[in-house]
Amino acid sequence: MTKIGAQILLECLEREGVDVIFGYPGGVVLPIYDKLNLFKIRHYLVRHEQNACFAAQGYARSTGRVGVCMATSGPGATNLVTGLTDAYLDSIPVVAITGQVSTHLLGTSAFQEADTIGITRSCTKHNYLVPSVEELPAIIHEAFYVASSGRPGPVLVDIPKDVLLKAAEMTELKEMKLPGYQVPEQGDPAEIRQAIALIWNAERPVIYAGGGVIHAGASKELRELAEITGIPVTTTVMGLGGFPSVHPLSLGMLGMHGRFATNQAVIQSDLLISLGVRFDDRVTGALDRFAKGAKIIHVDIDPAEINKIVKADAPILGDVKRVLVELNRQLRETSKESAPKKQQARDAWRAQIAAWQKEHPLKYEQSKTEIMPQALLEEIVRLTQGDAIISVDVGQHQMWGAQYFQFNEPRLWLNSGGLGSMGFGLPAAIGASVAHPEKTTIAFVGDGGFQMSLPELGTLANYNLPVKVVIMNNQYLGMVRQWQELFYQGNYSEVEFPIFPDCEKLAAAYGIPGKVIDKPNQLTDALKKAFSTKGPYLLDVRVAREENVYPIVPSGGALEDMILEPKAKLTSAGKSKP
């Protein structure tokens, strides 16, 4: 039976197991929207295409499956660009479907024409302009394979309107021919043996785990590695949840806002077991002084990451999970004989780290009059007990989140780690909530990022999604203000938002419950109310305005240059607007 391209597309999506699309209609994708009701796929209509891509990411990040977004040609496609770039930097599997003007109009500056393939070439893992309806099934299948295999990433499929309208036969899947695309799997046994020797010979080892552990589904294997060897684990902001926060070997996040003990452990380590990480500048600080005494084991599925920033002594190319399974097997086999060799040194090492932790825990000054941001985070942790999806924006609240929130499972912490896109938190929470309607999903955002994603309150209300929007509101771009305070002599240039909507009225305008609080004694009740209310909730928490995130490694500094606490804090007077 012949069908038009739009139907074939939707059938292909179903064949790939797609149950949800986040999208926004427009001229050239109308043939798809016209056929949507013939399929089981649920479409969520967002308020801006950028948020369709972020929502698809929220779906993908919280499930590990490919998230799908859809937009029309021209402005629809260009609005996806930030979301795609974000997915590219964090290796999130997303397939974006865009409409394009009809083939005969390509390159004529037709209405709503943009060179989507050209524009998205550098922010996707791969992209396709579909030349004919006959090629559509193979391209869709390939797109999902490329997005989800190896190092995952976003793939865009651009489909001209005439292709969507042309009738053709739906074809059976043929074997893919991708001679240039190889996915490394098992690590090289010789390289693994080399790593085993390094592990047993180390006196001050640290495991440094990143987003690759979560993408590979290797949390269990990571935990086994830590427990077999007794080696403490630090994670990157992308790796949070890959190792249980409450585990005695957990060191939390390292890097620019890492704890003192964690960064000390990395600085003084003699072996860094690096798993699915890319030695980002926010992690390493000044490279010439990063873990100078450490040998490096680096496991990654992307050959281009190995030796990119730091030369590895034992590079292992492969899927982190498969490599860890083999590594752990060999470690178990050799443990009886090899573990006692360095036992004493390693006990001393863990004791040293514990002493550092005791010496410089995370701390902040409590207040009875103002809600301290950290107190807000601690209360969320206490009330959720780590059993909630938390989707954050970018800035101070994100870094406090990375320090204070506790995750005992992967895929509960959603954040824009690489690109650092403000406006990510709320739409990503929408995507996660659609995938996990039974779970409490918190969009924990700053007042700046919230205002970038505010229209999505409409989507929340529309679908009555149980997303609790908690705004950590200091009426500043908090992290920018912090940098201006610490590194730009307190020159607060264009960083304040004195006007912010009354969130009780704003929520009411969307027909959802909302509350504004500013007193510490309101905090517990307000959070409990937000979390126990069915459906969406908007909670605006007015916090101490000029609190800073500590520790902080100054930009360009080394980890050892971290600033632990405020030096006699300047008062607002004289540096802020009157």
Next chain:
Amino acid sequence: MMQAISLLVENKPGVLARITGMFTSRGFNIESLTMAPAEEPGLTRITVLIAGCNENQRVQLVKQLEKIVHVVEAVDLSAVKMVPRELALVKIDVAAEQQINFLNHVNAIGAHLVESAPPSYTVELVGDGDTLSEHISSLKKFGKLKVARSGMLAMVQGQKDAKVESVKS
């Protein structure tokens, strides 16, 4: 100092743009680029010449190029033995009294006369880039030149699979 990278790619729409994008996004300017069908149908061989790219940068560039879905193989030719060749067509107007000298010189440098319409001549030169440059320079004394060069082609010497090495380095 020039460095060369050889690529074997699937001949798919946009593949050249993806490759050149990989160079430009890392701040490298392409000095020459040749692209034509390779031994198997559907495959194209590309040779790219760049300047000022150190070994670490080249290793990273090759790995990133290999990540492009349609790139089957990328080899840093600076790291292997190779045979470089380039073709040039040089058109020149030669004064009547110089014509005998000119034709003798063309023979002496191993060039071929491919068009002769006195006073205009076109000669074809084949060789490695440096030799070509020298020979082209030597023709200048006979008149004003128009030069079309193909850019470098290269073939890896011997049978060793250079690809494996480039991935592991």
